[in-house]
């Protein structure tokens with residue numbers, strides 16, 4: 001449970017930053033609205049995800065991204081180097097996304113433009129940036145509201161090596177405000193959009209449509225931790241889009257393919 005001093009530090013952190021007020025307001029409003037993240041919703045979402053889970057190779061074969069299910073892998077030395085840097089950090093942050101999955105889809109799509117929410121130490125950012133470097137170059141724009149009031153700001157993105165940083169922009173704001181700004185960096189759309197920030201139903205209800213609109217036809221929308229609530233299930237069912245689910249360490253990742261196979265514009 002969060003302590004009172006931590007809550008007070010968080011409140012001071014938000015109140016001193018006007019771009020964070022919309023986020024803070026929605027968080028406060030959330031306490032007055034019906035709960036969409038409680039245990040029954042989690043159990044429903046877990047069942048939905050588990051029933052659809054497949055190996056990543058099978059999902060990507062179904063999407064036509066690999067003929068044989070063989071997946072490119074992030075070079076081991078890149079991971080070892082990143083782990084070494086992160087191990088020396090004096091703070092803790094949110095857990096990593098599935099780096100192998102993000103690296104593989106970025107390589108297979110030949111992606112050169114990626115948009116993500118949620119950076120923390122930057123494992124997902126490392127996967128996108130490393131894969132796009134192998135694809136011949138690209139740009140990643142990330143939205144991240146640092147953990148409020150705990151001094152972790154200096155360590156956001158630590159997993160990413162210096163040589164990849166010139167291809168990366170972090171919008172240091174909450175999704176509310178930051179996400180629209182980040183999507184506007186890509187007027188031609190993105191090849192991949194990845195959601196890994198505010199895991200509440202309402203947070204996703206806000207962020208998913210913005211990311212989805214930013215994805216070019218034939219591109220991918222990926223969301224982490226879809227077992228938390230029914231937001232991903234409702235989104236893909238309402239949009240009636242081709243989607244797949246991959247299990248990752250007892251959690252689930254949702255992947256949706258935007259209709260229309262338009263080649264990437266470089």
Ligand SMILES: C[S@@+](CC[C@H](N)C(=O)[O-])C[C@H]1O[C@@H](n2cnc3c(N)ncnc32)[C@H](O)[C@@H]1O
Pocket residue numbers: 023093094095096097098117118119120121122123124125143144145146147173174175176196197198199203
């Ligand atoms: C699970 S971590 C992201 C992990 C990262 N993708 C990786 O693979 O290393 C979640 C991150 O999202 C940020 N975050 C949480 N809520 C947010 C919001 N509403 N807007 C923007 N960022 C948010 C957190 O501060 C944290 O840095």
